[in-house]
Amino acid sequence: MVSAAPRLSSTILSYLKRDLLLREGHFEFRSGRHTNALLDRDLLLADPESASRMGYALAKEFFTNKVDTIATPSIWGAGLAQWIAYFLEPRAKVVHATPMKSGERRISENLHVMISGKRIVVVDNIIVSGETIDQFTGMIEDLGGEILRVGTLWDLADRHIHGYEVFGLLDELYPAWLPEECPFCARGDDDLEQIPY
Numbered sequence: 001m002v003s004a005a006p007r008l009s010s011t012i013l014s015y016l017k018r019d020l021l022l023r024e025g026h027f028e029f030r031s032g033r034h035t036n037a038l039l040d041r042d043l044l045l046a047d048p049e050s051a052s053r054m055g056y057a058l059a060k061e062f063f064t065n066k067v068d069t070i071a072t073p074s075i076w077g078a079g080l081a082q083w084i085a086y087f088l089e090p091r092a093k094v095v096h097a098t099p100m101k102s103g104e105r106r107i108s109e110n111l112h113v114m115i116s117g118k119r120i121v122v123v124d125n126i127i128v129s130g131e132t133i134d135q136f137t138g139m140i141e142d143l144g145g146e147i148l149r150v151g152t153l154w155d156l157a158d159r160h161i162h163g164y165e166v167f168g169l170l171d172e173l174y175p176a177w178l179p180e181e182c183p184f185c186a187r188g189d190d191d192l193e194q195i196p197y
Ligand SMILES: [Zn+2]
Pocket: 026, 034, 035, 179, 182, 183, 184, 185, 186
């Protein structure tokens, strides 16, 4: 889908670069995908200025969705979700999952009321392999939530996860290639930086 306005304004992009939250290069993620950019997911949400800018850019995408709840599977996603919910009108609630020792996630029972029968947007900061979002959207469905959209700053996995199209702010500018599709590899750039996630 091609939209008239870019997902991420050039102003936001220039801030990201200025604040070193985004740097360009040649990167390989654990999923095997290659990119020519890296977003500093920790720093990004350490600064309310940049976090709120990103949150607003995503909220804009969901303005007309009549969202009750932003649901997120991760602590990084929770920081972003607060901003998105804040910028929606009326403001949405935020539900997050807590990791357990087993590695699974659970959603506290007193939050279920904000999921069952509610209009949900699922958000995470960065979608790397897609596994977390795949499991989490299943959890939300099992709890009776109606998932309207799935959104993220950057989707490095498939464009569709658990049957939902993923909206990623950085996806148009910085696609995540399979190694055999990577234009940097194709032109012989073997200075590949391994990313530990
Ligand atoms: Zn490559």
